[in-house]
Amino acid sequence: MAVVRAEQLAVRGEEEIVRVRQAAREWAVGLGFGLVDQTKIVTAASELARNTVIYGGGGVVRLEALNDGFRRGLRLVFEDKGPGIPDVPLALKDGYSTGTGLGLGLGGARRLMNEFDIQSAPGQGTRISVTRWK
């Protein structure tokens, strides 16, 4: 699988959550995703960007346009060096939140995308990768 194009953005504060949404929209449109898929990608990006800011203390997102020879895809990789998630399965459950949110961010983002991968450990930060294929 080839990464055709990549770009990295900072995700430190609220304004940058909006910027990540806009960037995700531009990339999804550029890759030819339909309106519903665009909306799913942008919404997942918004949830994960907010998690990076609130729980990770800020971080980065890398947008990657993919091509596996048969289809095109968009991958978003969020990384922070925050406190990490002690219990990943629990964090993925709907309604579970250690913050003030609804606890739908992680599980919701997973449902909206085709692939979801999370790596996190206490004190080691969090890396979440989501992909949607066309």
Next chain:
Amino acid sequence: MERIPILKMGRYLLVTIQVDMHDRLAMVLQDDLMEQIRRHKAQGVLIDISALDLVDSFIGRMLANIAAMARVLDADTVVTGMRPAVAITLVELGLSLPGVRTALNVERGMELLQAARDERETGDGRRQG
């Protein structure tokens, strides 16, 4: 500070969200609306989101909070113009917007507010009589 304008139309308040809202702006709108409901003794709030290209869990929670708070202040809330792609995504995300009434467009939304008010007034009349 940046704010979303709130229009007063008779007994109702009208909000059209036309910007990609950051989280703080959503919180300010929530506070502003409650203040305006109180000041104008508004009986209903109509929030048009036809220009919004996403509703994530934060914006969804804001809409549900506004509806719940307005309810306590004796005002009805209706959200209008949600795009189909946004609705599909919202359900998949896991948000059901409890307590939020919706209508396809502003005109139907106003009718809904009016009907809710009429129903409540005749209901009160019966109890008084």
